């Protein structure tokens with residue numbers, strides 16, 4: 001029987017801000033994680049990815065190279081980021097010139113199991129659980145579905161009240 005090669009996950013060359021909490025095991029390498037952020041277990045964050053301040057990355061997320069996430073964000077469990085559109089009909093292994101960036105603004109909450117293709121998302125956005133974001137999001141609001149569409153705009157000043165509004169109505 002052939003011998004397999006084994007490599008261990010770990011935390012290598014990570015630039016941590018102050019008071020960062022990480023729940024191991026994780027695979028973090030060459031990335032930056034801002035002050036007061038939280039990284040849950042079974043998360044992989046690749047080189048040159050950046051996580052802002054006070055951002056929570058929940059368990060089982062994959063954050064790949066060329067992803068930048070802002071401050072005060074919530075990345076739900078099992079959120080997957082993507083940097084390769086398979087533009088040539090196959091994965092662009094070792095061809096970083098074909099990879100595309102993802103920029104997530106501040107105060108963005110992404111629901112569990114969402115998939116984020118290489119897009120830009122502005123500040124004050126909520127992405128519903130299980131959504132697939134295929135286009136840039138340029139207006140604050142709640143987006144869900146596959147492909148994710150705007151279902152409701154959000155006023156950044158009152159977004160908490162807005163977010164709970166429909167649920168409160170349903171519970172009456």
Ligand SMILES: CC(C)(COP(=O)(O)OP(=O)(O)OC[C@H]1O[C@@H](n2cnc3c(N)ncnc32)[C@H](O)[C@@H]1OP(=O)(O)O)[C@@H](O)C(=O)NCCC(=O)NCCS
Nearest residue numbers: 076077110111112126127128129130142144145151152166
């Ligand atoms: C999208 C979300 C923020 C709610 O947005 P909302 O506009 O207040 O939505 P509502 O609850 O009023 O539902 C509106 C409609 O969208 C549907 N809907 C709600 N969330 C949805 C989702 N993630 N994907 C697809 N449809 C969704 C509802 O079923 C409802 O459909 P209906 O009108 O046919 O009944 C919420 O459902 C969600 O997905 N939150 C993410 C929670 C999460 O992942 N947390 C992680 C930590 S545990």
